[in-house]
Structure formats: C-alpha cells, structure tokens
Amino acid sequence: MTKKKEQSTMRIGLLGLGTVGTGVVKLLRENSDIINMKTGLNLEIAKVLVRDAKRPRPGVPEDLPITDDVREILADPSIKIVVEVMGGVEPARAYMIDALKAGKTVVTANKDVVSQYGKDLYAAGDVGDAELYFEASVGGGIPVIRPLKESMSANRMQKVMGIVNGTTNYILTQMSQFGRPYEEALREAQALGFAEADPTNDVQGYDAGRKLAILASIAFMSRVTPDQVFTEGITRVTPKDIEYGRRFGWTIKLLAIGKEVDGQIEARVHPAFVPSSHPLASVHGSLNAIFTEGDPVGETMFLGRGAGAGPTASAVVGDLISAALSKRTPGRRAGDACTCLFEKKVVDMGQVSAKYYLRLTSEDKPGVLAHITMAFGAEGVSIAQMVQGTGGDVATDDGKGELVLVTHTVKEAQMQRVVKRLNGIPEVLSVDNVIRVEA
Amino acid sequence: MTKKKEQSTMRIGLLGLGTVGTGVVKLLRENSDIINMKTGLNLEIAKVLVRDAKRPRPGVPEDLPITDDVREILADPSIKIVVEVMGGVEPARAYMIDALKAGKTVVTANKDVVSQYGKDLYAAGDVGDAELYFEASVGGGIPVIRPLKESMSANRMQKVMGIVNGTTNYILTQMSQFGRPYEEALREAQALGFAEADPTNDVQGYDAGRKLAILASIAFMSRVTPDQVFTEGITRVTPKDIEYGRRFGWTIKLLAIGKEVDGQIEARVHPAFVPSSHPLASVHGSLNAIFTEGDPVGETMFLGRGAGAGPTASAVVGDLISAALSKRTPGRRAGDACTCLFEKKVVDMGQVSAKYYLRLTSEDKPGVLAHITMAFGAEGVSIAQMVQGTGGDVATDDGKGELVLVTHTVKEAQMQRVVKRLNGIPEVLSVDNVIRVEA
Numbered sequence: 001m002t003k004k005k006e007q008s009t010m011r012i013g014l015l016g017l018g019t020v021g022t023g024v025v026k027l028l029r030e031n032s033d034i035i036n037m038k039t040g041l042n043l044e045i046a047k048v049l050v051r052d053a054k055r056p057r058p059g060v061p062e063d064l065p066i067t068d069d070v071r072e073i074l075a076d077p078s079i080k081i082v083v084e085v086m087g088g089v090e091p092a093r094a095y096m097i098d099a100l101k102a103g104k105t106v107v108t109a110n111k112d113v114v115s116q117y118g119k120d121l122y123a124a125g126d127v128g129d130a131e132l133y134f135e136a137s138v139g140g141g142i143p144v145i146r147p148l149k150e151s152m153s154a155n156r157m158q159k160v161m162g163i164v165n166g167t168t169n170y171i172l173t174q175m176s177q178f179g180r181p182y183e184e185a186l187r188e189a190q191a192l193g194f195a196e197a198d199p200t201n202d203v204q205g206y207d208a209g210r211k212l213a214i215l216a217s218i219a220f221m222s223r224v225t226p227d228q229v230f231t232e233g234i235t236r237v238t239p240k241d242i243e244y245g246r247r248f249g250w251t252i253k254l255l256a257i258g259k260e261v262d263g264q265i266e267a268r269v270h271p272a273f274v275p276s277s278h279p280l281a282s283v284h285g286s287l288n289a290i291f292t293e294g295d296p297v298g299e300t301m302f303l304g305r306g307a308g309a310g311p312t313a314s315a316v317v318g319d320l321i322s323a324a325l326s327k328r329t330p331g332r333r334a335g336d337a338c339t340c341l342f343e344k345k346v347v348d349m350g351q352v353s354a355k356y357y358l359r360l361t362s363e364d365k366p367g368v369l370a371h372i373t374m375a376f377g378a379e380g381v382s383i384a385q386m387v388q389g390t391g392g393d394v395a396t397d398d399g400k401g402e403l404v405l406v407t408h409t410v411k412e413a414q415m416q417r418v419v420k421r422l423n424g425i426p427e428v429l430s431v432d433n434v435i436r437v438e439a
Numbered sequence: 440m441t442k443k444k445e446q447s448t449m450r451i452g453l454l455g456l457g458t459v460g461t462g463v464v465k466l467l468r469e470n471s472d473i474i475n476m477k478t479g480l481n482l483e484i485a486k487v488l489v490r491d492a493k494r495p496r497p498g499v500p501e502d503l504p505i506t507d508d509v510r511e512i513l514a515d516p517s518i519k520i521v522v523e524v525m526g527g528v529e530p531a532r533a534y535m536i537d538a539l540k541a542g543k544t545v546v547t548a549n550k551d552v553v554s555q556y557g558k559d560l561y562a563a564g565d566v567g568d569a570e571l572y573f574e575a576s577v578g579g580g581i582p583v584i585r586p587l588k589e590s591m592s593a594n595r596m597q598k599v600m601g602i603v604n605g606t607t608n609y610i611l612t613q614m615s616q617f618g619r620p621y622e623e624a625l626r627e628a629q630a631l632g633f634a635e636a637d638p639t640n641d642v643q644g645y646d647a648g649r650k651l652a653i654l655a656s657i658a659f660m661s662r663v664t665p666d667q668v669f670t671e672g673i674t675r676v677t678p679k680d681i682e683y684g685r686r687f688g689w690t691i692k693l694l695a696i697g698k699e700v701d702g703q704i705e706a707r708v709h710p711a712f713v714p715s716s717h718p719l720a721s722v723h724g725s726l727n728a729i730f731t732e733g734d735p736v737g738e739t740m741f742l743g744r745g746a747g748a749g750p751t752a753s754a755v756v757g758d759l760i761s762a763a764l765s766k767r768t769p770g771r772r773a774g775d776a777c778t779c780l781f782e783k784k785v786v787d788m789g790q791v792s793a794k795y796y797l798r799l800t801s802e803d804k805p806g807v808l809a810h811i812t813m814a815f816g817a818e819g820v821s822i823a824q825m826v827q828g829t830g831g832d833v834a835t836d837d838g839k840g841e842l843v844l845v846t847h848t849v850k851e852a853q854m855q856r857v858v859k860r861l862n863g864i865p866e867v868l869s870v871d872n873v874i875r876v877e878a
Contacts, residue, residue, distance in 0.1 A: 151757045279722075298750055
C-alpha cells in the first residue's frame with residue numbers, strides 16, 4: 001500500500017442546482033470515498049446558489065446549504081473554488097469574473113461564457129492569480145480540453161473536427177437509419193427529450209459553433225469567438241440527400257470543423273458528408289466525438305456522451321479534483337494557462353476549400369446537361385461524379401430530371417457563383433441542396 | 440496577448456536513441472517554439488545515453504551530447520528529468536529506479552517495466568520525492584493514462600477494453616477484409632514492417648497483456664501485473680471463423696479486456712467477436728483504441744496511432760512538458776500519484792463470464808446434433824444460435840458436417856467442460872475453434 005495521503009478539506013461554492021448541479025452534488029457524495037482515497041481531499045460543498053432558496057427540492061439532500069445570495073459564496077474567503085453550472089451568459093459571466101478576481105478557482109461547464117468571454121475570464125484570473133477549468137463545456141464527459149492542452153501540447157494541430165451536438169446527431173441518425181424526414185425526426189427527438197421545444201440553438205448549429213470556438217482556440221493557440229464561426233443548420237437536409245450520399249459511400253453529420261491552413265484558421269459548422277469508413281461516420285445517436293489531427297501525433301478521436309447530468313458531472317468533478325489538488329499548493333497549475341498566444345486570422349467562408357455535393361431539378365430536355373456542366377466549367381469547378389436521379393429508387397416527378405453532381409476540391413466562393421449561374425439557366429427548375437463533402 | 444511567460448531552462452537526460460528517442464529529439468527541436476511559448480520552458484537535452492557513443496548516427500543532430508556512461512546522467516544534479524525510451528526490462532528498470540531515488544522525474548514509454556515493476560518505480564519515487572509519467576506506455580500517441588488518472592478520476596470504472604496492439608489489428612483487418620489466412624497476413628505484415636521477424640510477443644497477446652495490466656491497474660485502482668492477465672493469441676483465428684462472425688453481425692478483434700465485477704477484477708487478452716456496430720469494430724489496420732465504461736461518465740473511447748516514432752514522441756513530450764512545469768514548483772504533482780490503493784482479487788479465467796462461438800466438424804449422420812446439444816445441456820450451457828455450415832459459401836468436406844453454435848452468457852469453466860464432452864463424442868471429428876463474444 002502507498003503512504004496514507006495527507007487529509008485536507010476544500011470548501012466549494014456551487015452556482016446552480018439544475019440537472020448538472022444536482023449531478024455534481026450526487027457524484028461528490030456517492031464517490032467521495034474514492035476521491036478521498038486518491039487525493040486526500042474532502043471536497044465539501046459549502047454553499048449552493050439557487051434562484052429561490054425557499055422552493056422545495058425533492059431529491060436534493062436536506063443538509064445541502066442553499067442560498068439565493070451569491071455574496072455568501074463570492075465574499076466568503078473560506079470558499080476556494082467556485083463551480084459554475086447555472087448556464088446562460090448573465091449572471092454566470094459576472095459571477096465567474098468576480099470569483100476569479102477574488103482569487104477563487106473557477107470550474108465551469110458554460111460553453112456560452114467560455115466561448116464568448118474566455119479572454120475576460122483569463123484576464124480576471126490573472127488579476128486574482130486564479131485558475132480556470134472548463135472541460136465540461138465541450139463534449140460533456142469526454143476528456144478533450146485537457147488532452148488538447150496537456151497530453152498533446154507538444155503538437156502542431158492541423159484539424160479539430162467534431163460531432164459536438166447530440167440533438168442534431170440523433171436527428172440525422174434517425175433520418176439516415178429510417179429514412180425519416182427532418183420534421184418527423186425532430187418531433188420524435190422533442191418527444192424523447194433529446195431536443196428542446198425551441199430547437200433553434202441546436203438545429204441551426206449555434207451550440208456546436210460555441211463548442212468549436214473553444215476547441216479551435218485551444219488547438220490552434222489563437223482565440224476564435226462564436227461570431228467568427230460560420231454556421232449552417234441541418235433543417236434543409238432531406239432523406240433523399242442522405243440516400244444519394246449513401247450511394248457515394250458517405251454518411252451525413254453536422255460537423256464542427258476547425259482547420260489551420262497556411263497560418264490561418266477555418267472555423268465552420270455545417271452538415272457534411274464524410275466517408276462511411278471515417279471514424280466519425282459511426283458515431284451514432286446522441287453520442288459526441290472529437291476527431292483531431294496533429295503533428296506528430298497523427299489522427300486521434302475522443303468519443304463519449306456529450307451531455308446529461310452524469311457525464312457532465314464527471315467532467316466537472318474531474319476538473320474540481322485537479323483544481324483542489326492545485327489549490328493545496330502555492331502558485332497556479334501552469335498546464336492550465338491560456339494558450340491563445342497567437343492572433344491568427346479566421347478566413348472568410350468564401351475562401352474555404354471543400355468538395356461539394358449539389359442536387360438540382362431540371363426539365364428533362366436534350367442539351368440541359370451541357371448548360372449545367374458549362375456553369376461549373378465557367379467558374380473553374382471540375383466535376384468528379386454525376387448521377388442522374390431518373391430511374392432507380394430515387395423518385396423524380398414526371399417530366400423533370402434530377403441530377404446530382406459532386407465536385408473536386410474548390411473554394412466556397414466558386415461554388416456560390418456556380419449556384420448563381422445554375423439559377424440563371426431557364427431549364428434548371430431548382431437547385432435543391434448543396435452539401436459539403438469532408439475527407 | 441497574455442503575459443509573457445517567465446523563462447526557464449530544464450535539463451533533460453535521454454536514455455535511448457532508437458526510433459522513439461530520435462522522434463523525441465526531433466519533436467523537441469521542431470516544436471520548441473510552441474512549447475516555449477505555451478510554457479516558458481526551454482527543454483534542453485543535456486545528455487543522451489546510447490550503447491556505443493562512437494557509432495556514426497546519420498540523421499541525428501551533430502551537436503547532440505551523446506554518452507555511453509549512464510552516470511553522466513544519473514549523477515548529474517543539474518539534470519532534473521530522465522526520459523527513458525530504451526525499451527526492454529534491464530537496464531531500463533535499474534536506471535529508472537536510480538533516477539527516481541535521486542529525485543529526478545522519470546518519463547517513460549516502457550510498458551514492460553511499468554507493468555511489471557510499477558510498484559517498485561512508485562516506491563523509488565517516494566524515496567526521492569520524484570514523479571513518474573508513462574502516457575506513452577499504452578496506446579502510443581493516444582491520451583488515455585492521463586484522462587483515466589485525471590479527467591475521469593471521479594468515476595468508478597467498470598470496464599476498460601482496448602485494441603492496444605497494432606500488429607495483430609493489422610493482421611486481423613487483412614484477414615477480415617480480404618479473406619486471407621493468418622500465415623499470409625502475418626507475412627505481409629512482416630514485409631511491411633508492421634510485424635517483427637519473431638512475432639510471438641504481438642500475436643500471442645503478451646504485448647497487449649502488459650498494456651492491459653497498466654490500464655486495469657489505473658482504472659480499478661488496484662495493481663494488476665502481466666502474470667495475472669490471461670492471454671490467448673490470434674494464431675488459431677481463420678477466415679472461416681471471421682466469415683461466420685460476419686453472418687452474426689460481428690467483427691473479430693484481439694481485445695484486451697479489464698472489468699471490475701463484484702469488487703474483483705477480470706483481466707484477459709484474447710480474440711473476440713464484437714458487434715459490428717460497436718465503436719471498437721470500426722478500428723481498422725494499425726490503429727489502436729481504448730473503450731471505457733464508468734459511472735457516471737458512461738462509455739468513452741480514445742482512438743489513434745498506437746505506435747511509431749511520431750505518436751509515441753507526442754505522448755513522451757506531452758508528459759515531459761507536464762513534468763517540467765511541475766518540477767519548476769516545489770512538491771509533486773498530486774494528480775500523478777499512484778492510485779493502486781486497493782488490493783482487489785484478479786479472478787481465475789474459469790470464473791469469467793462470456794458468450795461463446797464454437798465451431799466443430801462432425802460426421803454427417805442423423806442423431807449427431809442431439810448428442811452435441813446434450814453436451815451443452817449437461818453443463819447448463821444454453822444455445823442462443825446455431826448454424827449448419829453445409830451449403831452456402833462456407834465450404835465443408837464431403838461426408839462431414841460443419842456446425843457453429845453460439846451460447847448465452849456462461850462461465851469459461853462451463854464452456855471448457857462442454858468442449859471436453861464434445862471431444863468425447865465419437866461422431867465429433869474436431870472442435871475447430873472457440874471464440875469469446877463480447878458485447
């Protein structure tokens with residue numbers, strides 16, 4: 001047996017007692033024995049901030065010290081670590097800034113605040129000589145922030161590409177496996193509690209965009225904020241597109257893609273086809289996964305539950321343990337310092353390169369194909385594959401032809417000009433969808 | 440921009456200048472700028488131990504200070520960290536023990552020493568108040584040791600199941616994709632440098648067994664040594680078994696499986712069928728992956744390159760950076776302490792539960808099937824599925840029948856008794872293979 005660990009108590013202030021907060025309380029109680037044995041730490045929840053301290057809370061331990069006055073946490077010098085699991089921007093941002101300035105370590109699951117105000121949080125930490133931990137802000141229980149910041153810190157990262165929104169992955173998986181249209185899959189996800197009543201944040205890619213901003217900032221050592229991330233949602237994806245993709249050997253995913261190319265950063269969230277052999281292609285349902293490429297580590301992927309009380313509490317308490325161990329000794333834990341040391345340009349979406357899948361409906365007349373292919377040629381876009389949708393199991397309406405074209409790698413701006421040209425061809429009835437193809 | 444980091448130089452002793460050692464030297468030189476910017480550290484290779492200092496080393500920087508006397512490293516108080524990448528047990532073990540006792544941090548990629556002598560290494564670290572890092576000992580560049588020890592440290596782990604040997608995964612992938620027999624796939628792997636001239640260590644599962652010992656020790660907080668790991672190699676796997684497995688929806692892998700069941704540990708390496716929808720099933724070629732289950736994090740998987748100079752150097756230097764940052768401040772980095780705090784029993788293989796695939800050849804006579812199924816029934820083993828191999832694309836010899844049976848979950852000992860009974864049935868010509876099925 002190893003030496004008995006020196007015992008010490010660390011007092012924690014918990015901001016928020018929703019799903020994640022309750023999960024943190026539960027985990028700290030249930031696994032206090034192993035946490036204590038491993039670390040010699042007794043992590044004591046000194047105070048929990050809630051909106052209404054008088055509301056009855058069934059299922060919450062009665063001896064949990066609850067308050068609705070944040071000063072009882074922020075002004076208490078015996079509280080060394082603040083765990084923020086309230087969600088939303090305000091007042092969470094303000095409380096974290098105050099805590100850091102007061103020298104309290106902050107552990108947070110708040111992707112909104114970290115992605116938009118990461119710079120301010122680190123600045124406040126510099127004022128108070130305090131640490132900031134946010135593993136739970138991306139990918140729920142999946143260790144990814146710390147592996148990027150520490151285990152892989154010697155690498156030059158070239159790519160970070162993830163499925164970081166479980167709601168949309170669930171919807172796309174349902175659409176892919178059962179041929180369901182988007183609206184139906186969404187309603188089912190809502191009925192099962194995987195999607196919110198107002199699903200905008202998830203289905204339009206905003207949630208994934210904030211997580212990508214955090215991942216890209218760390219991977220490329222340069223701050224990327226959510227407003228710099230191009231986002232396109234999944235609402236226009238159809239079972240028909242998914243079926244065509246399958247014929248090409250592809251699977252559709254809502255991808256959050258960060259790349260560094262020639263010292264500049266690409267940051268974009270959109271539906272994308274990936275080869276079905278790609279590790280991300282088999283990430284189904286509400287699972288999340290983050291795929292990275294770096295030199296010299298090569299490709300890695302981290303997979304797991306991206307949301308839910310248990311997985312998120314695992315990440316929060318993992319951070320909390322590190323935070324508490326660090327707090328026991330003087331100084332800050334250097335490995336957790338801000339690494340946004342460069343100011344790399346985030347390129348305009350028009351300058352991003354990809355392959356494109358384009359589906360259109362045209363009149364079924366001779367000569368139409370020539371007009372269509374000329375539109376591509378005029379913009380210097382070469383066509384890699386082409387499928388006529390007539391016949392086979394992809395239905396088309398009478399008198400109309402459906403055509404799917406796949407390009408070689410071109411710039412987004414070129415492709416946008418192709419679409420404009422196509423819309424100007426009288427026989428082209430509609431450009432039905434354009435989906436990027438990622439390798 | 441963040442504050443300029445305080446600069447300091449950390450002198451490193453490197454033991455070994457083979458593939459990995461050369462990779463470490465290369466990485467420290469090529470990425471010194473980002474390492475320095477992130478950490479304020481100048482990681483200086485003060486001395487490199489080689490067997491013969493006079494041998495010419497093309498490709499190695501000329502200014503690299505080489506020695507063949509280990510005392511120039513171990514007795515130099517200015518060298519704070521020793522990186523061991525020699526491989527093999529001796530003298531690597533002795534050097535690491537000496538370094539730790541002398542208060543030097545040790546970073547190692549040595550699965551043999553860590554798995555067999557982890558206890559001694561930690562004891563030496565206690566003597567010298569020195570830290571031990573070994574991320575590179577399992578899974579090459581894949582962050583897995585640190586995620587288990589830190590990010591997921593609040594969890595009770597129930598399972599750690601991995602593809603941790605690239606050679607065998609390459610061979611099994613070739614056998615699965617192209618129907619090649621084992622010997623042919625092995626020869627190809629040898630020709631491509633994926634397998635050694637004497638492949639025993641890989642194909643018999645010994646290499647995977649050592650890695651599993653390390654993973655299980657950390658996951659279950661109780662020391663597991665290689666001699667406690669049951670190992671069975673891949674040499675008896677045939678394309679025929681793989682084809683049958685495919686019909687059941689399975690993929691074959693050499694799995695390293697650690698489980699905690701009722702406070703006891705299972706530790707075993709053997710070929711196993713996994714459902715083709717399992718995340719491990721799509722880990723092809725020389726990739727490695729480690730799949731874990733814990734409470735409350737649920738399932739996670741870590742995937743990447745499990746070997747090679749670049750990925751291994753990534754893990755070694757990632758550890759080295761953490762070690763150097765820790766060394767700059769007083770005390771040890773508590774999160775990296777030994778966590779083998781329990782003494783859990785490793786169960787005998789006979790007591791392990793699994794589902795079993797069994798393939799046999801019998802005379803093609805009436806009544807044989809009754810004798811066979813009775814042998815299962817007599818041991819309380821119930822049959823979940825049965826396939827007659829006659830007809831279809833699985834060839835059988837004239838006058839003989841091939842039969843594949845899949846059991847429900849039973850104990851290994853029961854299954855061994857079934858095999859014994861089957862071998863006693865005159866019409867059963869041979870029990871050709873028994874392969875465990877893991878969910």
